[in-house]
Amino acid sequence: MKRPLLLLALLPLGLWAIFVLPDLLATNPGFWDWRRAIVILSGILALCWMSAGMLLAARPGWLEQRFGGLDKLYRLHKYIGIGSGVLVFSHWMSEWLPKKLAKAGLLAPRVRGPKGPPDVWVDLAKDVGEWAGYILLGMVVIALIRRIPYRWFRLVHKAFGLVFLAGVFHGLMLMPAPFWRQPLGWLTVALAATGVSAALLSLSGRIGRRRQYPARIEALHRHQGQLLEIVCRPLTTWPGHRAGQFLFADFGESGEGAHPFTIASAWQAADGTLTLAVKALGDFTAQLPNLLRSGQMLTLEGPYGQFDFAAQEHVDRSTQPAPQIWVAGGIGITPFLARLDERAANPPAAADTDFFYCTARATTFPDQLEALCRKAGVRLHRRLTEHDGPLDPAEIKACLKPGSSVWFCGPAAWGRALGRQLIGSGLPHTAFHREAFEFR
The missing domain is CATH 1.20.120 (Four Helix Bundle (Hemerythrin (Met), subunit A))
Incomplete structure (x- = not known):
């Protein structure tokens, strides 16, 4: 940078x-x-x-x-x-x-x-x-x-x-x-x-126009903690996306334009839908549950981003998959859900992945996370910070192995601090990946 x-x-x-x-x-x-x-x-x-x-x-x-x-x-x-x-x-x-x-x-x-x-x-x-x-x-x-x-x-x-x-x-x-x-x-x-x-x-409003696709809202699911799950169906050929990518969604609200959201599901062409998980973090996202309805049209633009787990999943194509550590905070779980979907649909023969997921308290989202992790061959470490306290970086360091990479999505300040601590402890700089999902 x-x-x-x-x-x-x-x-x-x-x-x-x-x-x-x-x-x-x-x-x-x-x-x-x-x-x-x-x-x-x-x-x-x-x-x-x-x-x-x-x-x-x-x-x-x-x-x-x-x-x-x-x-x-x-x-x-x-x-x-x-x-x-x-x-x-x-x-x-x-x-x-x-x-x-x-x-x-x-x-x-x-x-x-x-x-x-x-x-x-x-x-x-x-x-x-x-x-x-x-x-x-x-x-x-x-x-x-x-x-x-x-x-x-x-x-x-x-x-x-x-x-x-x-x-x-x-x-x-x-x-x-x-x-x-x-x-x-x-x-x-x-x-x-x-x-x-x-x-x-x-x-002239032409930025991103070639990557825009009309879509329809198939279903809406509300979860505790002011979280809304939106299932969308592109109406023209969606190019597909990799786990970890995001898109811009325009719900047609005057003055709002398109907002960025990480895609929370893997792309399955046979199913033809993708899921967005939206946390009420601002005025507009807090209003979405009352503004949206099933069958409503929207415009998707993307996919964007290179928070691509598969890019470094193998140190060498002829060897076993390289170990990965995933760290998510709150709504930062969304890119990992997409990757879990991918791996559950096509489980790897051998995987070495630890997933640290931190929330303030127990939530109903995502559904059946433990079962999804088991199917994807991922070891889940749940942490309820109001009860258990903040995640200690030492717990992450204990999971590090030769060739490990760490993938983080969550509050920006936490991500920066965690990156400094892990890199300062010997993790290569190129092995720490953080989604820089801040647009202001």
């Missing part, structure tokens, strides 16, 4: 240092010369980062494969969005603050050369960029405040395409003429063009 962010920062900075900085130093620059250079550089960095963020938002399949799934790609998108906000703020402050300090007499005023004729387009680009910057900073704040409902978060993200186009107009109009003949300018234009294409896809 760190490498793409470093590349996105160091590549423009390196090109600036090679092709722009020597000319700047040759002029014996003063404060206002450095200030202008910083304004331009921070603006170019902001435009590059926003362009990369727009590209990731378009969900290109080749990038999903490169970053290990859409959940990881969206996590990178989130960090790039935060970084873009910081860069836009830095760009604005480097432009605004020195002028205010000079006006207050705390800095020597800037010596201006002769003023040329007014340029309407340049003046417009300055005004557009200023307002786009204000709006972008507000959008970043809204995106980070989880108490703001998802539908408002979604609308803000949708509007970002327009803000980005305004930022591109501002950045390219004000980019110094010499930059157009240098690699830094070429990189900026190339990234901006890529971002513009993604922004137009977003504004």
Whole structure:
């Protein structure tokens, strides 16, 4: 995750240092010369980062494969969005603050050369960029405040395409003429063009359209703990999915759009249905039991993600299956249910899998979990945390064997802490898999 962010920062900075900085130093620059250079550089960095963020938002399949799934790609998108906000703020402050300090007499005023004729387009680009910057900073704040409902978060993200186009107009109009003949300018234009294409896809509602399928709700099952099980039947040919993947479901509610849910069942073409398990974790998911009914139409988009148990189930195809440890918290059981379905339908000849499932108290979901684990050849370790206390990482470490991999789905903070503890105890970094199912 760190490498793409470093590349996105160091590549423009390196090109600036090679092709722009020597000319700047040759002029014996003063404060206002450095200030202008910083304004331009921070603006170019902001435009590059926003362009990369727009590209990731378009969900290109080749990038999903490169970053290990859409959940990881969206996590990178989130960090790039935060970084873009910081860069836009830095760009604005480097432009605004020195002028205010000079006006207050705390800095020597800037010596201006002769003023040329007014340029309407340049003046417009300055005004557009200023307002786009204000709006972008507000959008970043809204995106980070989880108490703001998802539908408002979604609308803000949708509007970002327009803000980005305004930022591109501002950045390219004000980019110094010499930059157009240098690699830094070429990189900026190339990234901006890529971002513009993604922004137009977003504004036209075409992102993900090729992976959308109409479906019908076959059955609804309510469980204690505000959990709803939704059985869906795709009405056109569903491409199938692997255990651990997720999809976006649009139930047709105005303003809500599509929400991500992990698929809680294996795909059996003969049956033709798939199951979603939805926990009431927000305003919309809490309302779903009252909004949905059997026979209702919805749109499924996917499948996405690479939380793929089978990818590392064998160290070598000629040997026994490699040992796995699954750890789930609450609704984080959903990807494991799909994998249990797969293995129960086609039990492995030999399997070495321990499954730690933690909930606060006993629940009615999922039904017959113990029997399903036995059929799939999985050792189940149930833990009711209100009665037994939190799961001790030592219990997981005791199950580790040579070649083991650990698969986690549950609260993000717990997953990060568990990963640090297990990797710090000798588990290879590549053997710890965590679904990064956070889209805000």
